[in-house]
Structures are given as C-alpha cells and as structure tokens.
Amino acid sequence: MEAMTNVVPSQKRFRWWAWAALAGVVSAGVFLAAAELAALLVARDGSPILAVGSFVIDIVPQPVKEFAIATFGELDKVALLAGLGLAVLVASAVAGVLQLVRPPLGSVALGVAGALSVAAIVTRAAATPLAFVPPVVGTAAGIVALTLLVRRLRRWRDGAQGADAAAAGLGRRGFLRFAGVAAASALLVGVGSRIVAAAGSSIAAIRDAVKLPAPRTTVAIPEGAELDIPGLSPLYTPNADFYRVDTALTVPEIDPASWRLTIDGMVDRPAELTFDDLVGMGLDEYSVTLTCVSNEVGGELLGTARWLGIPVREVLRRAGPQAGADMVLSRSVDGFTASTPLASLTDDGLDAILAVGMNGEPLPLEHGFPVRMVVPGLYGYVSATKWLTALRVTTFAADEGYWTPRGYSATAPIKLSSRIDTPRLDRAIPAGPTKIAGVAWAQPVGVERVEVQLDDGEWRAARLSTPINGATWVQWVVDWDATPGTHYVAVRATDRDGRLQAEERAPIAPDGSTGWQRTLLRVR
Template structure:
C-alpha cells in the first residue's frame, strides 16, 4: 500500500512538472511576441499529417472546435507523458530523461516547422522543457527518504502535496499570462495579414538581374525578411494594433503633428532600397541586410511640424522606450531617403522588424536611426537629449564606414584550381566603385562587381582565384564612388563602429 502511495505521489510530481513546463513555454512565447507556442506548433504538425476533413474548422470529425480539440489533445498527451516521467524519476534518478529527451526532440522539430531561422523561436520550447525537468527533479527530491525509509511520514506527504499544489497554481497563473500575451500577438498578426499596402507613388527602380552574381554561398542582393538581422533590447517585443498606433512629432516645433496608421498609408509613399547595418557589427560580421522599404519620407512630416531654430537632433522613440538620436539635418534633407517605413520587401513589416512602423535612414548605423515600433519624433538638441546607445557610450552620430566582407570560401580547406572568392561591400551614401582582393602579400586584384540599384545598397563582388596547394590569407578592401579607400586600421566596434580589412585563412589541399 505504501509503495502504491509513493508511485501516486511520483505521478503527481510528474504532472505538476509538466504543467510548469507548459506554462513557462507559453509565457516564453508571449514574451518574445511569437504568433504561436510550442503547443500550437505541435498541433500544427498534427494538422499537417491528418486528413484535411478531420481538422476542418467547419466540418469533419472534430466539428467547429477542431483546432481547440487538437490543442487540448496536445496538452493532455504532454501531461500524460509528464506523469509517466514522474513515476520513472521516482524509481531512479534521471530515468525521466527517457521521456524528456524524445519529447524534447519532437517538440523542437515541430517548432522548426513554424519559426524562421535563428535561435530565438526555439527559446520558449527550451525554457519549457528545462523548467519541467528541473521542477520534476525538485519535487521528486522531496519524496525521497534516507536509506531504509520506505515512505515519507504523513506530515512530509502533506507538505509535499502543499508544495505541489502551490507550484501547480503558479503554473496555471503563468500559463494564463503567457496565453494572453500569445493571443494578443495572434490578434495583431491576424490584422497584419489583412493589410494591403498601397502602391508606391515614388517606386524604386526595378532591380536588374545583374545585381545577383549567382554564386553559391554568396549573400543575396535582397535579404529575405525571415533572415534579416535583428537587434532587440526589450525582453518582450511590442505588440501594437495599427488601428490604435499614432506617431507624434513633438519638441522644438512650430506645429505638433499626430499621424495615424491609416493617415500614413493614405499619403504618397516612397519605395527605396537601403542596406541597414549595426554599429556593433564586427569586421566581416553579418549584422547587415538589404531590403526594399516602403514608407513616408521623414522630411515631409518634419516640414509639416516646422522645426524651430536651434534644433539639431530628432529623438525617435519606440513603443518599448528605446530611442535613437538622429541629426536633424539628415532627416530634413530631401536627397536622403529617410523613411517612416511600413513595408519591407513587398510585405507589411513583421513584428520582429517594427510593425506597424519603423525608421529607415540611409548612411547611418541602426543604433542612431533605425527605430522600430516608432511612436514619437521629438525635435530637440544633442545637448539636451541622447539615444539609448549613446547613453551607454556609443557614438552619437554614427555615419556608416566603408565596409567589405568575404562570404566564400566559408571553409578554410579548398581544392586546388579555380576557387571563387566572393562577398558584398557597401559605402552609403556614395556607393561602391571598386572592390579588390589580396592573397597573402601579393598585389591587389580587381574583382567583378555586380550591378546595383543605387548608392544606398551593398554590392556583390566576385574573384576567380587560381589556387595552388599551400596556406594563404585572403583579404578584401573596397573603394567608394568618391575614391576613398577602405582603411586597413583595425578598430573594434565600440564606440563608433569597427574598421579594418576582412581577412580569412584558406588552406589549399595538395593536388
């Protein structure tokens, strides 16, 4: 009888741990503003393998509640497995891994079918699995007795049940909060899918075929939205309903301006290709991307507000409190295509990239210009205000330096013969006129340059290297349209962006 009671308590511990794991996964999904959670990802996989008639929202075996039934089934199966893991863990330490490891693999595979590239989308599942396993180990530890004791005394059993009850209650609360956050994200995601962006009144030039050199492993001219780099400072990405979003132009202006999302879309919009990059990017780093942006020119909005004499900076403020300080002269220059962007590569901005509206400013690092989820433009001065990163010692102004990068060869060992060396280079707002490659201390060799739409985007380059067996170092440098050559002086990113020549070691196998 005592043995049966122990098994029952072990099962309770497993069930409570499973509930905690589900709750933490839900909260994690809500905090990073995912439009789903590991539970819904697993349900989507089930949906994909079941006959369509079974999972229809209007007909079929599950009727109108098909999706709810699938979600409930995933939760029930998860808790059943958790109960089994509790019984196993009570029998022997770490035996519950026989359940947790396979379940973890299945969960992560399901998540991989629903999220884009990058590790962030996997965080909720990893947190949930970890929290469930750790909770199980802690609860089971309370049930274990010193050698010779067959069963916890009655008082200890009651204490265990109280602890398990409190943990379960906390899990329910956490799960509720996470579910509310996920549902809020889902609502905004649904609104986003219904947005039809207007055609650009001032469209960007057609991207010519020659902008891509069609070299395997070379960064594409247009970066897909899902793989565009991200830098976030907030734990939870803002979830903003475009129907309630407004942009306020405040500060040293003659006429404060308030603009709604609908009003912004009704204005004549401009389309422009711009390469964004982060000030913290290392030499040869991947914190850069090129996209077609659609938005309202910032200089038009500022002209309506009428900046007052003495103002020299615009503090753009995000919904999450982040801010960037951008020179007023840059944002009021009609020749600089600074945009209040609503579209990215033909789609409304994603939540990760600033939906519904963000700033895009050619020629400046994102740290001082590319405010996502922007809600305010405060016209002010550098003496009176500063942006988020400037307060931490980074450069206030942030003009983009000439940069070049080697994308291939990515492996340090290659076969002898013709080896393609290729990458991208950028120099906003003048553009790239030449890219050269040097092997060891040999002469600088000109590379083939791809076409480009304009000076605000990067440019692909490629070079055919006749490689002979041996060990080499390959480096690259770029020259802008004004004849300025990229510096070879090595400087770290802090405080005003890295400089130096990207260099990669290459070993050529013996013939």
C-alpha cells in the same frame, strides 16, 4: 566517535535544507504562474519575468551587451531569459532555506523580489495603469505557498527529530502532497496563461490583413545587379533571414488602427498622425542596406531590403522644425530612443523614410510593424527605430538617445566596409577554378572599387555588380585558380569619393568597427 556524531547532524541538516530549497523553487513557480494569470486577465504588460528581463537589458554594461550579441547573435534574448531563469531558481532555493532556518526571511525575500518586479514594470515606457497588479498578485501567492510549504516541512522535520513516526509520516505526506499539487498547478497555469496570451494575440492576423497601396515609384533593378554566385549573399535579404538586434525582450504588439505618431519639441506646429494619415501621404519604394553598429569586421549584422515608406522630411515639414534644432529623438513603444541628426532627415538627397513595408509585404512584427525608421548612411542605433511612436525635434545638447550614455557616439555614420562571403573558412574547397565573392557598402556615396589580396601578393581588382544606388551594397567577385594547401585572402574597398577602407582594426564601440577582413581558405 565524536567526529561521527558531528557528521550525522550536518547531513540531516543539509537534507532539510534541500527540501526547503525545493519549497522555495515551487513557491517561485506559484509566484510566476499567478502573475502570468493576472497578466492574462488584467494587464498583458505586467509579466514580471519579461519586465525584469527588459530592465536587465537596460542596465547591463556596454561590454556585456557586446559580448551577448557577439556570442549569441539573435539568440541573445533567449540567453538572457535562460540566465534569468537560472538566477530565479537559485534565489528561490535560497529563499526556501531562509524561510526554514530564519523565518520569515524567505517570505521577506519574495516580497523584495515582488517589489523589484513592480518597479521594473511600472517604470517601463507605455506601462498601463494596472500593470502593477500581476506582480502584486504573484508575490502574495508565492508568499502564501512558501509559508504553507515550510510549515508542513517543519512538522515533518520535528516529527522525525522527535522520533514520532506518525507525526513525521503525516508531515512528510502533507509536504509532498502540497508541493506536488502546487508545482503541477503552477506549471499548468503559468504555461497555459502564456500560451493563451500568445494565441489570443490578434496582431499577427491584423498584420496579415493589412493591404498597403501600390507604391507611386518602385526601385529599378539594373541588369547585372546580382551576380548569382553560390554562397554569395543575395542582393535582397529575405525577411526571415534579416538580422534583428534591438532592446525589446518581446516583440511589441501594436494595432495600426490605434497607432499614433506624435511630432513635437522644437516645432511650430506639433502634429499627430494616424497610420491611415501616413499611408495616405503616398508610398514609394526604396532600396537601402541597414547595418548594426555591433557588426564586427566580416560580420553578418547587416542586410538589404526594398522598403516601402514616406520620406521623414515630408512628415517633419508638417510640423515645421525651428531654427536651432539639430537632432530628432525618435522613440519606440518599448522606450528605446535614437538620436538622429536633423540634417540627415531633411536632406532632399538622402532618402530617410518612415517604412511600413519590407520586401513586398507589411513590416514583419519583429522588424517594427506597423512603422519604423530607415535612414541610409547611419548605424541603426541612431536611426532605425522600430515600432516608432514619436519624433521629438530637439538638440544634441538637450537630449540623448538610448545608447549614448552607454558608451556609444551620439552620431554614427556607417563606415566603408567589405566582407568575404565565399569560400568559407569551415569548408575546404577543391583545387581548380573557383570564385572568391562577397559584398561591400559605402553609404550613402556608394562603392567605386573592391580589391582582393591572396597570400600577400598583389592586390587584384574585383568585378562589381551593377550598383542600384549609393545606399545599397554591391556584390563583388574575383576568379581564382585554387591550388592545394592553405591560403590567406584579404579584401578592401574604395568609395566613390576616393576614400580607401581603413586597414587598422577598431572595436565596435563607440562608433563601429574598422579593418580589412582577412581569412583563411583551405583547398584540398
């Protein structure tokens, strides 16, 4: 009998805790909705969830970043937002319970969350003067909502425990009515503000209206540059399929009319260029393959495009780099920085460019519009800065890029590699004549030879596509008379300097993966 009396109060306590948790979740919704509305009206860069998400991207350890990219690929930021949403849900529920059992700890918790949001926002690069307003407004609204909700919940509980049916009913109706109105209002205002903000953005329309001048020179595509084999990566990767890996939680929106590029640091003549200044220097077309350092052996985090741009060396020449400088720290509007060897940007034989066009159109928003860097032969994290806004001529001893203190090398030349595109492991192929094909890259010298091995047999030379240049991948193919069963295939490449692709496996950190790709083929 005594055990039963202990269970009943415990069950009742958890019942009130559940309602308090709901109050906390609704209050968090009011917090975010009010902040989004304030961001829409006052400061578009003041969204707490996006600012905190960007902050998390900056502070998570390097192994976690690698896991996110390997697991979710280009959906890593969607996964991050989902994870943040879950964390907010749990934390707000806890805040609601605290407000019920230990007031005002729930309100204090919301206040701490608001303070963290303010800190995350105002410390972001290019934060506007009023960026602090949305989280402050959201915090105030959330605390008011939590206080009023828990006050009504407490009236409901006290009436129920005092056997006062009228008071309990009044408290219950008051709590549920207020919670319903607050939740519906938060959903309407929050989602509506986000939709209006997205619809009100004119950058996509501005980008579509940009008319780039015709290039002074274009890339000559030699006969045989594309093998045209089903399942093989095309010579040029469509913009919609081009990989995207960066630290921007949301795509920055930059009007070319207000864009400025500053060149400073160890220079004789600090300079500032407008978009028109840059384009007015004359555009040329370049064919370059980009590779992410997070690309695993056989991975898909690389692509090739025809870029329209201006050599970085011409821009730096205007500023006059000083003796002793050995690095250029490029900066994105979102705060990302890359440490690029100065020699790679000033070498007359290496076409490092400031790109404004990609595959015959202005840069897509997600690929750096209006201006980004493209440097052949270097992994993107030390060279391919998107949404470029500054070039600081400096030294590796004095400065470091975003990824260097996070466990990656300060310099990162792209490693000779090759990949099998077809046949695929997940698709059995019919017996008979077939083609094994893929791509290989060896920037900036180019690929000399690709070899394929089947079932530990002799290495067979593949037929290569006609190379465009050393900065662009080549396609390769081997004819094979497939027999039923399971077969293993491996691929390796040799560059034009006679270096053989490294066989030993190495992880992507600190400066890119290595190893021959070996995969399984199924023949039915």
